Amino acid sequence: xxxxxxxxxxxxxxxxxxxxxxxxxxxxxxxxxxxxxxxxxxxxxxxxxxxxxxxxxxxxxxxxxxxxxxxxxxxxxxxxxxxxxxxxxxxxxxxxxxxxxxxxxxxxxxxxxxxxxxxxxxxxxxxxxxxxxxxxxxxxxxxxxxxxxxxxxxxxxxxxxxxxxxxxxxxxxxxxxxxxxxxxxxxxxxxxxxxxxxxxxxxxxxxxxxxxxxxxxxxxxxxxxxxxxxxxxxxxxxxxxxxxxxxxxxxxxxxxxxxxxx
Amino acid sequence: xxxxxxxxxxxxxxxxxxxxxxxxxxxxxxxxxxxxxxxxxxxxxxxxxxxxxxxxxxxxxxxxxxxxxxxxxxxxxxxxxxxxxxxxxxxxxxxxxxxxxxxxxxxxxxxxxxxxxxxxxxxxxxxxxxxxxxxxxxxxxxxxxxxxxxxxxxxxxxxxxxxxxxxxxxxxxxxxxxxxxxxxxxxxxxxxxxxxxxxxxxxxxxxxxxxxxxxxxxxxxxxxxxxxxxxxxxxxxxxxxxxxxxxxxxxxxxx
Numbered sequence: 334x335x336x337x338x339x340x341x342x343x344x345x346x347x348x349x350x351x352x353x354x355x356x357x358x359x360x361x362x363x364x365x366x367x368x369x370x371x372x373x374x375x376x377x378x379x380x381x382x383x384x385x386x387x388x389x390x391x392x393x394x395x396x397x398x399x400x401x402x403x404x405x406x407x408x409x410x411x412x413x414x415x416x417x418x419x420x421x422x423x424x425x426x427x428x429x430x431x432x433x434x435x436x437x438x439x440x441x442x443x444x445x446x447x448x449x450x451x452x453x454x455x456x457x458x459x460x461x462x463x464x465x466x467x468x469x470x471x472x473x474x475x476x477x478x479x480x481x482x483x484x485x486x487x488x489x490x491x492x493x494x495x496x497x498x499x500x501x502x503x504x505x506x507x508x509x510x511x512x513x514x515x516x517x518x519x520x521x522x523x524x525x526x527x528x529x530x531x532x533x534x535x536x537x538x539x540x541x542x543x544x545x546x547x548x549x550x551x552x553x554x555x556x557x558x559x560x561x562x563x564x565x566x567x568x569x570x571x572x573x574x575x576x577x578x579x580x581x582x583x584x585x586x587x588x589x590x591x592x593x594x595x
Numbered sequence: 596x597x598x599x600x601x602x603x604x605x606x607x608x609x610x611x612x613x614x615x616x617x618x619x620x621x622x623x624x625x626x627x628x629x630x631x632x633x634x635x636x637x638x639x640x641x642x643x644x645x646x647x648x649x650x651x652x653x654x655x656x657x658x659x660x661x662x663x664x665x666x667x668x669x670x671x672x673x674x675x676x677x678x679x680x681x682x683x684x685x686x687x688x689x690x691x692x693x694x695x696x697x698x699x700x701x702x703x704x705x706x707x708x709x710x711x712x713x714x715x716x717x718x719x720x721x722x723x724x725x726x727x728x729x730x731x732x733x734x735x736x737x738x739x740x741x742x743x744x745x746x747x748x749x750x751x752x753x754x755x756x757x758x759x760x761x762x763x764x765x766x767x768x769x770x771x772x773x774x775x776x777x778x779x780x781x782x783x784x785x786x787x788x789x790x791x792x793x794x795x796x797x798x799x800x801x802x803x804x805x806x807x808x809x810x811x812x813x814x815x816x817x818x819x820x821x822x823x824x825x826x827x828x829x830x831x832x833x834x835x836x837x838x839x840x841x842x843x844x845x846x847x848x849x850x
Contacts, residue, residue: 469734
């Protein structure tokens with residue numbers, strides 16, 4: 334793997350995405366309902382809260398612990414766990430040869446699933462209701478709807494960047510199945526793994542305590558991978574006394590001109 | 596106040612890329628009262644939340660063609676520009692929307708999201724109301740937990756919104772807007788001094804009466820109001836990606 338060139342680094346979406354202002358509103362507004370330890374500090378290890386119907390309540394502002402899975406979705410897995418098809422391997426090679434300049438995220442295009450959860454410098458907010466879970470992402474200002482009302486995805490939906498998501502509870506784990514993707518997505522950043530319209534992602538969200546959530550994603554895409562594979566546990570942490578900020582990828586854009594192949 | 600017909604062509608050209616076969620759009624929305632023929636019963640009673648407040652949840656579409664000129668129903672004198680704002684408005688009309696930020700995929704902003712011809716979804720939750728906008732794939736949070744509006748917020752296209760109840764009316768007040776907001780295609784402006792009040796009232800299942808009051812002393816000599824009607828929509832939002840396969844900007848040449 335070639336080292337990431339500074340050209341790519343400087344010119345990719347990352348620069349576009351570090352424009353959040355420090356003095357934005359709501360960022361210092363106290364979060365309601367924080368369990369407290371005896372010393373009055375937030376007790377992040379307290380039990381995860383429940384909704385009125387007894388399900389785990391995932392609502393809150395969350396952030397991936399770091400960018401590990403944003404760069405390499407297969408981090409921690411053995412090479413034999415993730416076997417690219419020749420089709421996918423050729424695309425990865427081409428993306429690397431072009432210095433990653435084609436990453437859609439750098440053109441303000443949606444990150445796709447599950448990459449959208451993984452960039453640990455931007456929080457996302459889960460808003461949970463019994464029939465619909467909405468995820469508001471700070472980066473690109475995207476949202477996803479996860480329908481909990483038992484509907485099924487059509488066999489042939491209009492291809493989309495974020496797919497169509499349905500959810501159900503498996504014990505205390507929210508299981509989100511998503512399909513109906515386009516074939517333009519990048520599953521991760523450094524590796525540039527592609528996905529096809531056959532991609533089916535299953536995300537498993539489990540809030541292990543008040544302050545912590547674990548996410549695993551299974552990638553099933555027969556066109557891109559010889560067999561389905563599941564990420565190692567992605568750690569997410571709850572952010573207190575803050576909120577997501579407005580993110581405007583296209584405003585005052587100065588970076589794309591620097592996005593060139595070295 | 597009349598905007599030229601060509602204003603219709605403004606950024607809207609970017610906005611008609613939606614596909615016909617999107618998922619969910621034909622899925623019957625649960626919890627909708629229906630007439631015997633299966634259609635949405637628009638005149639059924641408005642639903643309530645468990646705490647007895649009107650529930651505005653659902654997919655809504657604005658009516659009446661306010662996209663181009665939000666102030667089209669106002670009588671002469673009701674909208675009084677400050678002199679600089681009048682000059683800028685005429686410039687924008689003359690330029691046929693060439694400088695419209697929405698044409699460059701910058702957020703539509705609030706309250707423009709209330710008049711664009713794209714559905715949006717209102718979601719009631721404890722402590723806040725979330726609105727998901729199909730246009731530009733964006734969202735907005737309205738906090739209902741009693742917090743105050745910011746005094747010196749980082750300027751935002753969507754602003755900062757808090758809501759409270761006045762009887763059955765949801766009153767949303769917003770501030771903290773950017774200086775160069777566009778309220779409609781014709782170029783009515785909002786500045787950092789904009790204070791917006793939106794009054795949502797749901798008289799029956801199928802309708803929301805929405806009154807907007809624009810109070811922006813930097814741009815207008817006095818506040819002005821617009822009365823919109825929103826229609827419940829038995830469909831779903833679809834994915835909107837402004838930056839994909841963009842072919843329009845080269846045609847946006849002004850005069």
